[in-house]
Amino acid sequence: MQSKNTIAVAMSGGVDSSTVAAILAREGDHVVGLTLQLWDQTRLAGKHGIPEAPKAGRCCSLDDVYDARRVAMHLGIPYYVVKQEERFEQDVVRPFVREYLAGRTPIPCSLCNNHLKFDQLLKTARSIGASRIATGHYAINEYDERRGRWILKRPADLAKDQTYFLFGLTQEQLAHTLFPLGRLTKPEVREQARQHGLALAEKPDSQEICFIPGGDYKQFLTAYLEEQGETMPETAGELVTSSGEVLGRHESISGFTVGQRKGLGVASPSPLYVLQIDPATNRVTVGADAELATQTLRARDLNWISIPTLTGPMRVKIKIRHRHEPAWATLEPGADGEAVATFDEPQRAVTPGQSAVFYEGDEVVGGGWII
Amino acid sequence: MPHTRVYMDANATTPLLPDVVEAMHPYWMEHFGNASSVHMEGQRARTAIDRARETIAAFFNCHDAEVVFNSGGTEGDNTALFGLLRPADHLITTAIEHSAVLQTARVLAERGVEVTAVDPLPSGLIDPAEIRRALRPNTRLISVMLANNETGVLQPVEEIGRIAAEAGAFFHIDAVQGAGKVRIDVRRIGCHLLSISGHKMHAPKGVGAQFVRRGTPVNSLLVGGSHERRRRAGTENVAGIVGLAKAAELAMHSLEDGTMDRVAGLRDRLEWGILGLPGTGLNGVDEAGKPVPRAANTTNIWFDQLEGEALVIALDLKGVAVSGGSACHSGATEPSHVLLAMGLEKKLARSSLRFSLLKTATDADVDRVLRVVPEAVEHLRAIAPVAAGTLG
Numbered sequence: 001m002q003s004k005n006t007i008a009v010a011m012s013g014g015v016d017s018s019t020v021a022a023i024l025a026r027e028g029d030h031v032v033g034l035t036l037q038l039w040d041q042t043r044l045a046g047k048h049g050i051p052e053a054p055k056a057g058r059c060c061s062l063d064d065v066y067d068a069r070r071v072a073m074h075l076g077i078p079y080y081v082v083k084q085e086e087r088f089e090q091d092v093v094r095p096f097v098r099e100y101l102a103g104r105t106p107i108p109c110s111l112c113n114n115h116l117k118f119d120q121l122l123k124t125a126r127s128i129g130a131s132r133i134a135t136g137h138y139a140i141n142e143y144d145e146r147r148g149r150w151i152l153k154r155p156a157d158l159a160k161d162q163t164y165f166l167f168g169l170t171q172e173q174l175a176h177t178l179f180p181l182g183r184l185t186k187p188e189v190r191e192q193a194r195q196h197g198l199a200l201a202e203k204p205d206s207q208e209i210c211f212i213p214g215g216d217y218k219q220f221l222t223a224y225l226e227e228q229g230e231t232m233p234e235t236a237g238e239l240v241t242s243s244g245e246v247l248g249r250h251e252s253i254s255g256f257t258v259g260q261r262k263g264l265g266v267a268s269p270s271p272l273y274v275l276q277i278d279p280a281t282n283r284v285t286v287g288a289d290a291e292l293a294t295q296t297l298r299a300r301d302l303n304w305i306s307i308p309t310l311t312g313p314m315r316v317k318i319k320i321r322h323r324h325e326p327a328w329a330t331l332e333p334g335a336d337g338e339a340v341a342t343f344d345e346p347q348r349a350v351t352p353g354q355s356a357v358f359y360e361g362d363e364v365v366g367g368g369w370i371i
Numbered sequence: 372m373p374h375t376r377v378y379m380d381a382n383a384t385t386p387l388l389p390d391v392v393e394a395m396h397p398y399w400m401e402h403f404g405n406a407s408s409v410h411m412e413g414q415r416a417r418t419a420i421d422r423a424r425e426t427i428a429a430f431f432n433c434h435d436a437e438v439v440f441n442s443g444g445t446e447g448d449n450t451a452l453f454g455l456l457r458p459a460d461h462l463i464t465t466a467i468e469h470s471a472v473l474q475t476a477r478v479l480a481e482r483g484v485e486v487t488a489v490d491p492l493p494s495g496l497i498d499p500a501e502i503r504r505a506l507r508p509n510t511r512l513i514s515v516m517l518a519n520n521e522t523g524v525l526q527p528v529e530e531i532g533r534i535a536a537e538a539g540a541f542f543h544i545d546a547v548q549g550a551g552k553v554r555i556d557v558r559r560i561g562c563h564l565l566s567i568s569g570h571k572m573h574a575p576k577g578v579g580a581q582f583v584r585r586g587t588p589v590n591s592l593l594v595g596g597s598h599e600r601r602r603r604a605g606t607e608n609v610a611g612i613v614g615l616a617k618a619a620e621l622a623m624h625s626l627e628d629g630t631m632d633r634v635a636g637l638r639d640r641l642e643w644g645i646l647g648l649p650g651t652g653l654n655g656v657d658e659a660g661k662p663v664p665r666a667a668n669t670t671n672i673w674f675d676q677l678e679g680e681a682l683v684i685a686l687d688l689k690g691v692a693v694s695g696g697s698a699c700h701s702g703a704t705e706p707s708h709v710l711l712a713m714g715l716e717k718k719l720a721r722s723s724l725r726f727s728l729l730k731t732a733t734d735a736d737v738d739r740v741l742r743v744v745p746e747a748v749e750h751l752r753a754i755a756p757v758a759a760g761t762l763g
Contacts, residue, residue, distance in 0.1 A: 032688070080684050126754045127681035128688055 006030040007178065008125035009134045010117060011071065011079070013064030015203050016136030018071040019189050020180045022196035024134060025075045032130055033072040033079035035065055036116060038088040039211040047223040051214050067200050074197065082124055084116055091115035093211060093224070100221060101233055103253040103277035104353030107165070107322075108209055114168035122176055132176045137162045140182035140362075141174045150174035152305050152364040157185040164322050167357045167367025168303045218255060237282025239266060242275060242291055253277050256284050259292055259349030273349075293346035297329075299356045299368030300338050306363045310339055316358040316365055318343070320350055326359050339368060376690045377736045381571075381668055382520050382548060382727035383694055387614065388573045394617035395575070398610035406607050407596065416609045423616030430619040431565065431582045432556045439602045440612050443579035444547035445471040446592065447566025450581060450603075451514060451543035452476060454589035458483030460511040463540075465489045465497050465526075466712035468516055472545055473708075476514075485509070493714045494663045495524035495655040503534050512541045517549030517565075521709040521725055522655040523669025525553060532561035541587065547571055547579075551622035551730075552631065552666040563587045569611065573730075574618035578611030625730055634730050635667035637737050641726060642670045644741040648748055650675030654710055654723055668728040671710075673719045677751045682724060685747045691740055694725045 009021040011033045025031045044050050065081055072079030092111045099106035117135065125133045138160040140153040150171050154161050169177070181189055193201035208215040225232055235253040238246050248266045250256070255263070260274045264286060273292050276285040297320065304310065310333050317326035318341055327343055334340040341356065350370060357367035378386075398419060404412030406420050420440070428435045441447055448471035456462055456479055464476055466488045473488070480486045487505040491497050497515060513535045518525050528544055535542035543564040546555055551572035557565055563584045570576040583589055583602060595604030625631060645651060654671040657663050674682065679695035686693055695707075710720040726740070 078688060080687075082680065082684075123754070124681060127678070127751050128684045129750075 006032060006130040007132050007134050008032050008034050008121065008128065008130040009077075010121055010136070011035050011068040012136070012206075013067035013071075013200075014136065014206060015193050015198070015200055016138075016181055016189060018068070018136075018198050018200060019193045019196070020134050020136045020178075021071060021077065022075055022198060023180050023192065024178075025077050026196065030130075031075070031077045032125075032128060033068065033075075033077050034121065034124060035068045035079075035081045036088075036121065037065070037081050037083045037085060038112070038116065039085060039093070041211075041213060044220070044223040044227060045213070047226070049214075049216065049219045050223055067203070071198055071200070074199075080128075084120060087120065088112070088116060088211075097221060097224060099353050100217065100254050101235070103235075103256065103279040105257045105351050106353045107355060108211070109165045110168060110355050113165055118169060118173045118177065122173060132178055134178035134180055136181055137166060137179050138181055138186075139163045139166055139179045141169075141177060141179055143175070147306070149306060149308075153182075153362045154359070154364075155179075155182045160186050163359075163364050164319055164355070164357050164367075167305070167355060167364055169305065170303070171305075174305070221254060235279070235282045237284065239264065239284050239286060242285055242287045247286065250284055253279060253282050253284060258351040277352075289348075292348045294350050295343055295346045297341045297343070297347075297350050297356055298334060298338050298371040299341070300336075300371055302337065302339055302366055302368035304366035306360065306365045310366070314358075314360075314365070316341075316360055319357045319359065320347060320370065321354050326357075331358055331365075338371070376692060377739050378692045379726045379728055379732070379736070379740060380692045380694045381729045382523075382725065384570045384576065385573045385729060387575060388618065388621060388731075390621060391573055391575075391614045391617045395610040395614040398613050402609075404609075406609060407598065416607070419609055419613050420607055423612045426616040426620055427580050430550075430555065430623060432558050433582050434585070436600065437557075437582055437585055439581045439583050439599045440607060440615070441579050441581055441599075441603050442577055442608075443570070444469070444545065444566055444568035447547075447564075447568070447579055447581045448472045448514075448543075448545055449475050450589060450592050451564045451566065452479060452512065453592055455512050455541055455543075455587075456484045457511075459485070459509060461485040461487070461507045461509045462512050462514065463487045463489065463502055463505045463510055464514045465491065465516070467491050467495065467497070467519055467521075467709045468514065469520060469545060469547065472514055472516075490712050491524075491709075494657045495519060495522045495709070495713050496657075496663050497526050497531070499527050499530040499534060502531050506534070506538050506540070510538060510540045512543060514543040514545065517544050517546040517555070518552060518666045518669075519709060520548045521669075521707055522671045522713075523548070523552075523666035523727070524655050525549070525664045525666065528560050528562070536561055548666065551618070551625070552668060554626050557582050557584070564589065569615040569618065572618050572622055574615040575611050578608050578615050580615060630730050631667045634728055634732060637732050637734065638668055638670055638726075638728055641728075641737045641740060642672070644737070645670075645672055645726075645744055648674075648745055650752075652719075654713065654715065668730065668732075669725065670727075671723055671725045673715070673723040674748055675719070675722065677722055677748065679722045679724050681751055682722075682747060685751060686743060689743045689747065691743050694727075695721075695723060 007024055007029050011017045021033055069079055092108050096106050096108045121133050138155040139162055144151050154163050190201050212220045236251050239248045239250050240246050256274045256277050258274050272286040275287045275291055314331045316331050318329045319326040327347055329341040329343040331341045352370050354370050355367050356370050358365040402415045404416040406416040424435045424438045427438045452475045476486045489501045515526055515531055532542055542562040544562045546565050547568045550567040565582040567580050569578040591602050593604045598604055652673050683695045706717055706720040
């Protein structure tokens, strides 16, 4: 079993990763299925309005472990649940909570990919004699001889493109990861699942953040902090316009996201949007839609994929949130290892805490976290 | 995958022995009757259960009427605690019990039962003096296991039995892991209740038995028909009960004929072989570093600088079945609450593996494991010594 060709498949119990396991097993590779157990879905159930019973189709629910195990049995491959709950809480949940309380809007999926899905999974895979891992992400990775680098590219099915969440992958990780779905469309994947006789071929996709049942962040924060014996920090403050006029007060900055329109609690003749959240003063600045647009962006904790590092100005397209159409910009090195981007056209709701991912054609140049 | 596998996880479950299967066989199709029925079919089943009860009574050294058949260890533990304790009663148990006791105690605590869970010594032994210290005027029940499932450590139940008797408290023994490995004598121990489970001793899963000393006012968990002298409702699992009795009969032989000494010899050879590797150590030793009394088939070893879970998987892929922590919760493993209670640091608890041998284990099994473990350990440590330590 220490064969070079052993591949560990990260199985979530969903259609995509199950199909990956089926494809690889059918191709004759030695395949071992692994499910990362990241969060106990029953942990905060029933508290502060969080649903009692987690919905099916949710990462880490016992149903999904059951589904993944059924697929592994069907394919006749060894399968294990690897518990990573502590690590997940430390590297993903706590940073998420911290960021949110600081008035930012974090993306836990990218943190999870950076810290757990690839880093830990690869270590676990190696420890059990596998040399590579495979996941159900929609992305393409290939080695480019000319540049001597592993390249990450957008997949065939652009509607399912997950490269935005994968910008943190290192060369080492890319070299040992397979994305077998990169050149398939979702309907093709479902068709393959059917052909391989997978009972879950019609299972709906999961969309929400896996540890927030029901998708209500505020409920989660309240319940989590209470469980930890911590209290929600006092972050009530003023609601002001960009010209400094005080419109009213809010109860907590953690309820706001840049670009948010609903739930501001003030009446106004024209629609108001959250423009800025200042954790130092607990001030939330609101204004018209047009004021949301910004021309520049700064990003930190950068990771480069198609280039060794950024040394001078570079023309790229930048994606600033998952459902954002990448926009043209000029990217330049900034101070303290940051990067500064100037968009050709101002972009709406550049949100601190989200990631900015830089593209050149189909290739991911790199990415970082928006400051 | 290798074709032949070595199974060293007997404390999780055991295979049925051929004699057990054979004894059960007539009771699936031929003698299928309901033991409560008047007719010949029913009487046939009743006779089988009566005989089985005699055998189990011999196994416990009690009277036939003191044997109650049930579904296994969890039911026995639940019956003892739920069946005896009421709000404002006090329960003394230990921090190293099986979750069938600990979780039941937690539920009872929510209902107003006072619960004391005594910590073990670093060796894994429960100090009877600690039990005595925990006594209160309202202590109604003391529940302690006979052999620990993870370390195999045998608890001083006779001494605890004397303390219970002096205090006028009921005494329950979870003997799920002890049964078949050490001789059970409820008269000598002086307990009121003692629970065993079939599948830990080569009988099927889903059948168990409980010794209930005459006059012990334990309420039935299951309410319905008047089966088992009104102590456990539900149509008897005839084939399972027959299998349990056959397994108990075989176990009594094994305890007499030197089988367990042979198993202890194999376990010791395995243990010394593994402990020869650098960065390893035995869980369940006294201050002098010597193993405390324990079940003949069990050893629990920590491996510095690696993750037990990864080693379990690596060994599995090499055809060796062992366990880290205790098997539960959807197949994932928690750091063992037993090892943590013994004061082992979390990292070492996570790096610990339990090898538990079947009584049918052979020299070849031990040879195979001693070949596979060192290379797996070396490989794991070479890959990511530090990172592996934080995994999980």
